[in-house]
Amino acid sequence: MLLRLLVVFALTLFEAHAETQGLFSDDVEEFERSTNQSLLWAPYRSNCYFGVRPRFINENPLMMGLMWFDASHAQGISSLRHFVEQNDRLEKYGYELYDPRIGGKEAIIDRENNLNLTIHFVKSKDGENWAVRVSGSPLDSSKLSASSLVVYLSQNGPGGRLESEHGKTSTEKRIELKGSAPELGDYEITIEDISGQHYKRGPALGPDIDGSKTSHMSLTVPGDQVWKARDIFQSLLTDSIQNIITSGIPMDALSIPSALMIRNIHNFPPGNFHFVQKTFDLAEPFEFDIIFNNKASRQPIGSSAEVSNLISWSTNELKARFDSKFDIKDSSLKQFAQETLANLLGGIGYFHGTQLVDRSTEFDEEQFNKIELRAPREEGPIQLFSSVPSRAFFPRGFYWDEGFHMLQVMEYDFDLVLEILQSWFLLIEDDSGWVGRELILGSEARSKVPEEFQVQNPNIANPPTLLLCFSEMLTRAQEFQDSIAGGAEESSITPSSTEELLKRPELLMSFAEKVYPKLLKHYEWWTGSQRGFTEEYSEVLQDGFHPNEAFRWVGRTFTHCLPSGLDDYPRAQPPDVAELHLDALSWAGIMSRSMKQIADVLNMADEVDKFSKIEQNIIENLDTIHWNADQKCYCDVTIDDDFDELRRFVCHEGYVTLLPFALKLVPRDSDKLQHYVELMGDTDKLFSDFGVLSLSKQDEYFETGEAYWRGPVWINMNYLLLDSLLYYFQGGGENQDTATAERARAVYSDLRKNLIANMHRVWSEKGYVYENYNQRTGNGSGVQHFTGWSALIVNIMGRLPVTL
Structure with a gap:
């Protein structure tokens, strides 16, 4: 009621003064403008390991994606990474720090491709420009690996163009592209090496079949087919390899990385879709930058040194923002929470x-x-x-x-x-x-x-x-x-603010x-x-x-x-x-x-x-x-003539019977609360060392069929239960008997502790958060890297009190 009164009072003041009648609408417009600017660019292609596109740009979006594979042997192309797939069996992939307004850091450990890959995404302070730093090193330096990185860019839509700065295909270590589109305006993109050695172990097979040079090819790909970049790349590469074979060009094992470089054997005319491929010798680490600058921006990212500064700033800013929101002292738990939240945000x-x-x-x-x-x-x-529940399975x-x-x-x-x-x-x-x-x-x-x-x-x-x-x-x-x-003090709208809606009702x-x-x-x-x-x-x-x-x-x-x-x-x-x-x-x-x-x-x-x-x-x-x-307890009902x-x-005692309590529909003075507390805390039915089970162990359907919601622990429902215990019993539960209040405090404390301990254990062992957790072992089950609602563990760790 107070919120409504404050808002009505504020609006009345606006109407009472003619000179300020436009202020409210102006504030709303400024809030929307600053929000849109801070959220314009991000890795919004959730289904890709890394893919950038703009928000609300529908007719002329610039689409960017990153792919990679091990080019040291002919079978490596079969392990070309693009879309997030559980079957890729990566040891790790995901964000360690991330905020769509700022950027972040994604870490990928790909054992099959012998690659430890780090991707930083940063933006200029005005949100109009962005940069990606791709860094890689071998997981096993004793292997003579060659890592091939493929960047693709496409300016979609009518009236858009994206072309080489010099109007022709480039093979230099610095690629310069210029683009234009009605919705984006004029812009420039540079892709430039910072460190590392391109592959030079074997002889070049021709002037355009050379792993020691960056390969750049442009062609026309319809906008609704850009997502097939992996298939297009593999098809073009297959044609190139077949051409090498039929041409009788001599090849040995050391020539394979050069043979796996894309080239335009079909003489496609230049178009708005570009492949840029770099193959690095993994005898040493490598690093390169992709920098996008809108020509109308007053805050261009002018060099790799500026990218380094933005990475440093964003890392510090992300850590500070996390600490200001969540109070987690234990360093291991804090890392677990930071990565889990980062991956929820990274799934937006x-x-x-x-x-x-x-x-x-x-x-x-x-x-x-x-x-x-x-x-x-x-x-x-x-x-x-x-956001999405899982980038791999539910993008x-x-x-x-x-x-x-x-x-x-x-x-x-x-x-x-x-x-x-x-x-x-x-x-x-x-x-x-x-x-x-x-x-x-x-x-x-x-x-x-x-x-x-x-x-x-x-x-x-x-x-x-x-x-x-x-x-x-x-x-x-x-x-x-x-x-x-x-x-209350007047608060000005700033692009970095994330609580204007609290301050400005x-x-x-x-x-x-x-x-x-x-x-x-x-x-x-x-x-x-x-x-x-x-x-x-x-x-x-x-x-x-x-x-x-x-x-x-x-x-x-x-x-x-x-x-x-x-x-x-x-x-x-x-x-x-x-x-x-x-x-x-x-x-x-x-x-x-x-x-x-x-x-x-x-x-x-x-x-x-x-x-x-x-x-x-x-x-x-x-x-x-x-x-x-x-x-x-509350139950479903049906009509039975017999x-x-x-x-x-x-x-069926479990999440359905607990839901009226979990959603705070039971009156605070209800005598039924005691039955909820007893059911939640009953170790013979629902309470476990890993959380409250979805279905009672005494139910005839427990662990039957696919056993999806018939036993496993789900974090979203456990979060609601903890939050409701807090709602009903914080401070002892004014309208509850002493025994119920004491039992509620014990259930809350033990449940919170069990959820944190088990999820942190699984994350420490496997590196991932899961869709649900096994009712008998606590091990992760269902979809791997499910940082959707399972990310609520961060609230449980950093926001919910340790005890009632």
Whole structure:
């Protein structure tokens, strides 16, 4: 309420003074301008080991990527690295430090290619220019290796050009390119060696077949095919090798690195796509820079010395920013946290393209068979700015995951969260209110997704974690304003600021005003499409039953409920169209609470009353519909004609039964809290040395089937549980009995300690964070390098208190 009053007061002052009437809009525009400038360039091609593109430049993007392979033997080309692949079996890959506003450092250990690779990405302070420093050294110096690095650049779109400074192919150690595009303006790119020796052990096979020189080739590649750079390179190289063989040029083992240099044997005319290949002798380390400068910028990066200075500055700045946000004393834990956060931020990507949507397939909700979406149509193009769960396995936007990602990012860069939420919210359709649960935009993104999962359908929802996150943002803003009430100082907007939305509530107000109509449509779509069939329940539920506030997940099958996000978590067997899902009701409660908060900020009293009533109805329905007094927990329910009471509880103790507590829907004075604390802390059921299990060890479905959400520890849910324990019991729990409060403190302390100890152990041994953790051993399982919601361990280490 205070946040709303402060905003209303501020706006009233603006309106009262004619000379300042334009100030508010000017501040919003300046905030957006500085944000866009600081986030213009970054390695936004999340699916690449390293790939740069600009944000919000859709017609004329400059695309850059890096590839490498071992050129010392003919089979090395088969290990050409480009897209992040788990099957590459790299010993390590990922960011050690990173912030999309500043840059960072990525480290790669590629044993098969005998290469220790370090990539620094930095930007000028105005955000308009950038540089990449590529440094490499052998992992085993006793091997006579030759490492070939391939940089590709493409100026896409009509009216764009990218050409050699001298108008012809260059083979010098310094490559100079000049480019121009309507959206980017005029720019220059230089690629220049700093140290290292190009390969000279064997004789050159010809003037353009020489590993001792940089090979530069340009050609025309359609913009929607740039992502196939690896295939194009391999095809051209194969043709070149075949040409060498048929020409009868004598070759020996020492000539192989030269033979594996790309060249233009087909005499393609110069185009806007460029390959630049350098092959280094790994007898010593090597280093080269790629520097981009916009000609209109006042802060050009003029030399490699300036790149070195920017690397030094950015490294210090990144460490200082981390320390200012997270208090982690132990050096090993701190490194673990820094790298985990860096890789979450390093997974932020910008996507633009069409999506595949099936709007015509009708669901037979009484069959519960696997849904086949066989009538896809391309729609768009649209754009998305989003982090990804995993660069190797899920390099695309996930609605269900993204809210959890932003709960972590919020602790580091509050304003960045708004940019990402805004990108998602603006994709909500004006007429229907739908947004896809997966956003797979364009052919590059689709190339990483099995065909059966590429098509989206407007009937299928997901847990609305984005509204959970937005609700948290509003709560944080209100708490911040509460803390400075009466003594707030004016704060100026600066490009380096990451908390302007906390300091300046009118900026958050502006965003809320802009997206409220879309969020309202989305709320209506979500609750309308997932509303349950309640007619039969009306016969057995009388007092306190609100039939409009009962929900189920549309699209569940006999074995899976993918829309819930908890894919194989046990549900009613056999399925029934009239079953009601506890977690769907809980997420509807979060949506209603968030909409109430937004309406309150916007001073919409009628809307506040409406959503307050809906939220209260949902909380009452938790007890009326889903509370099982015998098992002392909330459960799914279904209609069973053979059951005496018609309503049958479907109780599988685990994440679903814990969700009303995890989402803070249980009243603080409820006597049911004691049962939650006992269940969470029960070592015979859910509590383990590695975290709270997804399903009770005593459940009949524990560890059955694919055992995805039937046992393993998931960090996103454990984070919610810790946060809720903090919410209900910090300070002892005012309305709880002493025994429950003491038990809650013990569960909180042990759970936090166990999660940190186990995840840090696995990271120390394997070098990665995982999708989930085995319920018996604690070892990482599922997708490797899953620095999506598993990155919430950073909050657990650096923000949540050690004890309640």
